[in-house]
Amino acid sequence: MSAEAGWGWARAIQPAGGTGQHAGPHETFAHPLKARIVDSQRHAPVADVAVTFSWDTMSQQALFEGDEATAQVRTDAQGYAQSPQLVAGDAAGTAVFTVTAEGAAPERFEVTVDH
Template identity: 65%
Template sequence: MSAEAGHGRTYTIQPAGGTEQHAGHHQPFPHPIKARVVDSQSRQPVAELPVTFAWDSMSQQALFEDGGSGEPSVTVLTDPEGYAETPRLIAGDAAGTATFTVTAPGAPPTHIEITVNH
């Protein structure tokens, strides 16, 4: 099922992996953050929908492994089963919790947290 603007459908974003994980300073997190988008009524997966993962921290506690650009967000399309995942994440300088807001058209945002250890 492809998502098209104007259908009036509502979607739900479900955390699907990489939540509550930990890494040391400048170390890779073991897993990417993964979310699944489903139709709110039918619970069927939504394919080819852009999903944005954006960290809500000014301290750069976690960075996307993308050549070191330090961008605070990444947008990827859902696969045929409704899953989208980030590139690999690298822990930054600051210890603490990094919160990611996950958004997609037609869906309320959800939040996923990961932790940089001291």
């Protein structure tokens, strides 16, 4: 079933950690980004699904370890996917990440680099 058919998304992305945290310039954030993928109807976890964490801010506020702007991981048996560690850049502000998984509406996660 597709969203175009009016049935909605088959899966949902639930924030499960990391969003809303703060770090100083060039510091590693305390927690990686974490999402949970569940079946939209039964709210049961969905295992072995590819989840992509993509940085979509145009300044250098935060990147994954290794200066990567995107990370893809698979969900575990409980439906959780965790990004690599995030490292703050030198510019203060909010970094926005879009989290996507097949069959689910995208979800936005945010972290902040403090002055």
